[in-house]
Amino acid sequence: MAKKAKKIVRREYTTSDVKELRAHSKAKTPVARIAKLTKRSEGSLRQKALKLGISLGHMR
Template sequence: MAKKMKKIVRREFTKSDVKEIRAHSKAKTPVVKIAKTMKRSVGSPRQKALKLGIPLGHMR
């Protein structure tokens, strides 16, 4: 019996999500923490920041 695949649910980024990404970028928050607060995968906010031209992924 094969396992059922988890259905991928894609959520669009809202204006408030973009605002949140900009704030986290300014605060130099690690990407893992950003992903957990936004309830998204680690790559999701990273890709959005890349498209917006915002630096993200700060190491402390």
């Protein structure tokens, strides 16, 4: 039997999500860690950060 494809469920960003994203940007948290904490994809986080005009993805 073939495996079922995972259904994509879209979640809106709430104001608290945006605050958390800004805080992680300021703290220079790696995107992979933010993705695990927020249960969102790295691509989703990068797109939202781009729209907000903040930087993400600090690798040091």
